[in-house]
Amino acid sequence: MDELECPACGEDDRLLGRPCGDLIDVTCEACGQNWERNPNAIANCDRCDGDDMEGAVKAIVEKSRGSQLSIVATQVVYLCRSCDAAILASYRVGRSPLMPDQLPTE
Numbered sequence: 154m155d156e157l158e159c160p161a162c163g164e165d166d167r168l169l170g171r172p173c174g175d176l177i178d179v180t181c182e183a184c185g186q187n188w189e190r191n192p193n194a195i196a197n198c199d200r201c202d203g204d205d206m207e208g209a210v211k212a213i214v215e216k217s218r219g220s221q222l223s224i225v226a227t228q229v230v231y232l233c234r235s236c237d238a239a240i241l242a243s244y245r246v247g248r249s250p251l252m253p254d255q256l257p258t259e
């Protein structure tokens with residue numbers, strides 16, 4: 154995984170990297186997404202041990218009044234291009250944040 158692209162919009166050019174300890178704090182100038190990248194240790198896939206990972210934005214949701222779920226923040230997660238191929242394929246279409254596996258309950 155050498156090429157760096159914005160997990161939120163796919164921009165691969167207008168990205169600003171700023172060292173932040175061992176991490177690189179990256180900001181996308183195209184959409185404003187900000188995330189931290191660890192250049193040494195993007196974990197391999199825990200299922201197939203492959204290293205062909207792709208970043209995606211995942212929503213952090215909170216239950217607000219009633220049963221409405223609202224997105225309070227986003228985080229960048231890395232998905233495996235082979236194990237998570239279906240998720241990534243649908244993610245690339247609209248690039249709307251992925252929903253958490255577990256939604257908050259009461």
Ligand SMILES: [Zn+2]
Pocket residue numbers: 159160161162163164181182183184185186
């Ligand atoms: Zn972007």
Ligand SMILES: [Zn+2]
Pocket residue numbers: 198199200201202203233234235236237
């Ligand atoms: Zn995998």
